[in-house]
Amino acid sequence: MSISDKITAFLDMDASPARRAFEECLSEDGDFEVLGDGEEFADLLVRELDPSRGEEELEAVAEIVARRGEREVFLTAGEYDAEVLMRLMRQGVREFFPQPVSQEEVRMALWRYKARREGRHGQRGSKQGRIINVFGAKGGVGTTTVAVNLAAACLGHKAGASVALMDMNLPFGEAQLFLDIAPKYHWGEVLGNISRLDATYLLSVMSRHASGLSLLAPPSRLDDLQMATPENISSLLALMRQVFDTVVIDLGMYLDEITLKVMDISDAIVLVCVQNLPCLANVRRFLDNIRQAQAGLEEKLRIVVNRHLGESELTVEDMENALGLPVYWRIPNDYKTTLAAINQGKTLLEAAPKAPVTRAIADLAKNLAPAPEPEQKRRLFGLKLLTGRG
Numbered sequence: 001m002s003i004s005d006k007i008t009a010f011l012d013m014d015a016s017p018a019r020r021a022f023e024e025c026l027s028e029d030g031d032f033e034v035l036g037d038g039e040e041f042a043d044l045l046v047r048e049l050d051p052s053r054g055e056e057e058l059e060a061v062a063e064i065v066a067r068r069g070e071r072e073v074f075l076t077a078g079e080y081d082a083e084v085l086m087r088l089m090r091q092g093v094r095e096f097f098p099q100p101v102s103q104e105e106v107r108m109a110l111w112r113y114k115a116r117r118e119g120r121h122g123q124r125g126s127k128q129g130r131i132i133n134v135f136g137a138k139g140g141v142g143t144t145t146v147a148v149n150l151a152a153a154c155l156g157h158k159a160g161a162s163v164a165l166m167d168m169n170l171p172f173g174e175a176q177l178f179l180d181i182a183p184k185y186h187w188g189e190v191l192g193n194i195s196r197l198d199a200t201y202l203l204s205v206m207s208r209h210a211s212g213l214s215l216l217a218p219p220s221r222l223d224d225l226q227m228a229t230p231e232n233i234s235s236l237l238a239l240m241r242q243v244f245d246t247v248v249i250d251l252g253m254y255l256d257e258i259t260l261k262v263m264d265i266s267d268a269i270v271l272v273c274v275q276n277l278p279c280l281a282n283v284r285r286f287l288d289n290i291r292q293a294q295a296g297l298e299e300k301l302r303i304v305v306n307r308h309l310g311e312s313e314l315t316v317e318d319m320e321n322a323l324g325l326p327v328y329w330r331i332p333n334d335y336k337t338t339l340a341a342i343n344q345g346k347t348l349l350e351a352a353p354k355a356p357v358t359r360a361i362a363d364l365a366k367n368l369a370p371a372p373e374p375e376q377k378r379r380l381f382g383l384k385l386l387t388g389r390g
C-alpha cells in the first residue's frame with residue numbers, strides 16, 4: 001500500500017511509555033500513519049483517560065465518541081474502575097488498554113480494527129470521500145457562492161463529517177475572501193512534492209475556517225503552476241478523498257485538460273447557470289465539449305439554476321426544453337443575503353441559517369452527498385475487557 005493509502009491515527013496523550021507503545025505498534029504495522037495534528041481527520045483516535053477530571057472526563061469522552069461517528073475511539077488509563085469502563089463501552093468506545101500497555105494487545109486490537117474497517121468499507125484501505133466539483137457557465141453566476149456554501153452544508157448535515165473546499169480558480173481564488181481567511185500555503189506547493197504527500201503534509205497546507213471547513217487555496221503566481229499536471233492533480237485528489245468525507249471544488253469556468261480531469265474524477269459535476277440567453281448558450285457549448293471529450297461525464301452532470309426567478313423571460317422550463325436535459329436544482333435569488341455573508345466572511349449557514357437561499361443549498365448538499373446509512377447499532381459489549389486493576 002502506498003503512503004497515501006494509510007489509515008490515520010491520532011494519539012491524544014502525553015509523552016509516556018503508553019504513548020510509545022502505541023507509536024511503536026502503529027508504525028511497525030505499516031498500514032497506519034500517526035498524525036501530528038488534526039484529531040478530527042484521524043480514522044482512529046487513541047485517548048488517555050484522565051481520571052482526575054471525574055465526570056467531566058467521561059462526558060468529554062462520550063461527546064468525542066458521538067462526534068466521531070464511525071471513526072473509532074480507543075482508550076487507555078492507568079487507573080479505572082470497572083463500572084466506569086462499562087459505561088464508556090456502552091457509549092461506543094471500542095477498545096480499552098490498561099497500563100502498562102501491552103504491545104501484544106495493541107497489535108491485536110489494530111488487527112481487529114482493520115477487520116472491522118474492511119467490513120465497513122467493503123474493501124481494504126481508507127475511506128472514499130465524495131468529490132463534487134462546481135463549474136460556472138459564465139463569470140459571476142455564483143459558482144463560488146454555491147461551492148463555499150455547498151461545502152459548508154455538507155459539514156452541517158452529517159455529525160463528525162470532514163469537508164474540504166478546494167479552490168481551483170487561477171490565479172485569483174476567491175473562496176478565501178468569502179471565508180475571510182488568509183491562507184499561508186496553496187496546492188501548488190504540494191504538487192511539487194507529490195511523492196512525499198501524506199495526510200499530515202496535506203493538512204498542514206490547508207487553512208481552517210471557524211465553521212470547520214478546511215480550505216485548500218490556489219497558487220496566485222503562475223510560477224507555482226509548473227507542476228500542475230492532470231496526473232499530479234489526480235494524485236492530490238486521490239489523497240483528499242481518503243482524508244475527507246466530502247471534497248468540494250470551485251473549478252471556476254475554464255475547460256482545459258486539468259479541469260476535465262477533475263470532472264472525470266468527480267462524483268458529481270455541478271454546472272451553475274442563471275436564467276439568461278448567454279448562459280443557456282454556454283451550457284450548450286459545455287455539453288458539446290464534455291460529450292466530445294469523454295464518455296461518462298454527462299451522467300454526472302447536475303445543472304443548477306442560481307438566482308432563480310419564477311417570473312422571468314426565460315423560465316427554467318424553457319431552458320430544459322432548449323437543452324433537452326432536466327435542471328437538477330433551483331437556488332432562489334437573494335442578492336442581499338448572499339452578499340452580506342460574503343462581506344462578513346461567513347457561510348450562509350452562519351450568516352442566515354433560515355433564509356430560503358441557505359436552505360436550497362443545504363438541500364442540494366443532501367441530495368448530492370447523502371449521509372451514509374446509519375451504522376448498525378454499536379455492539380454493547382464490543383469493548384474487550386482486559387485484565388487489570390479495577
Ligand SMILES: Nc1ncnc2c1ncn2[C@@H]1O[C@H](COP(=O)(O)OP(=O)(O)O)[C@@H](O)[C@H]1O
Binds near residue numbers: 136139142143144308
Ligand atoms: N442565489 C443568489 N442570489 C442573488 N445573488 C447571488 C446568488 N448567488 C450569488 N449571488 C451574488 O452574485 C455575485 C457573484 O457571486 P460569485 O459566487 O462570486 O460568482 P462567480 O464565482 O460565479 O463569479 C455575488 O455578489 C453574490 O452575492
Ligand SMILES: [Mg+2]
Binds near residue numbers: 144145169174252
Ligand atoms: Mg468565483
